[in-house]
Amino acid sequence: MGAAMNPPNMSEAKSPPSRRKGRLQLLLILLGVIGPMILATGMYKFQFWVPEGRSYHGELIGNGQTRGDIGVQAQEDRWQLLVTAPKECSVDCQQLVYLARQVQIGLGRDAGRASHALAAAQPLNSDYDARLTREYPQLQRYPMDLTTFSKTTGDSTVPQLWIIDPHGNLVLRYEPTVKGKDLLNDLRHLLKLSNIG
Template sequence: MNPTMNATEPRRGRGRLQLLLIIAVVLGPMLLASAMYRYGFWVPQSRSYHGVLVADGQNRAAIGVQAPAAATRWELLVTAPQGCAEDCLRLVYLARQINIGLAREAARAGHALASSAPLAAEAEQRLAREYPQLQRYGLTPTGDAAPQLWIVDPHGNLVLRYDAKADGKAILDDLKYLLKISQIG
């Protein structure tokens, strides 16, 4: 028996242990993250937005909006499937106030109204007078009959949805956050 062979065996075992630890440190977090994603455990239930997230890749056409090709800026879109009554006018006003509230970022966003029914002459005149930059689109009703406000990205994809009772400050916070992290528009 050679005494030098016995002395190197523990070192070889120690080297293998170190290699396995390095592999575990590198691959462990990736395997854990993959398992968390696949099986949905340890996923936080809190969220940082206030509206309803539309995360299935829908665009404006999916909700019946007949708009031209995607614009180059973000949009606060109000949909009014049954004409523009009081709730709809409140959302149009809110969309404009949110756009103004963006301050120096206001040029990156616009506001629009999509309605299925023609508006009364008085409402048309009021919108033309009070909201000269309001874009107007046609709407084919597809779902909810209540007016809603949508945040639409520059590619025309729906991002967030709010009902008629939404808080303007919360929508402004959501839009500011989207503009901050966005590389488009």
């Protein structure tokens, strides 16, 4: 009689299905990790599934520009409401300076996380300068290089208000027509999302 048949090794019999199952699990894990990154990159590059609505009221900068790119050299480790005055600081500019201070006060318990400032390309008139010294003791003041400002913004006439993060990056820009409530809501939202400053 022929040799008795040996029963198949149980571990060998189970190997192919369990190996397939392991490969499938690894593939699913990789898809779970890499898939969202590929999808997000595609959405950004090809602009699909990008929501039309936005929750902010100013112009989002988001291109890596800093305070120095608008001609202002300063160090501040808090969020900043910076008013830029490329010409003399007249009615629109003065309104933005007032608004920046009011928004900072409106932050309530978070007021210490932000500051307000004015960067002017020209010296202020003596009356307004004296008023700022008297009524705006916490206002930081900086000189502004008009050539750098114009090169970056393309506009060397209109005063603007900027929200700048604690690293000095430009985040949002506002025209003189901005409403205080909209500005306050934007800054509150940024402070809520941020763990810096």
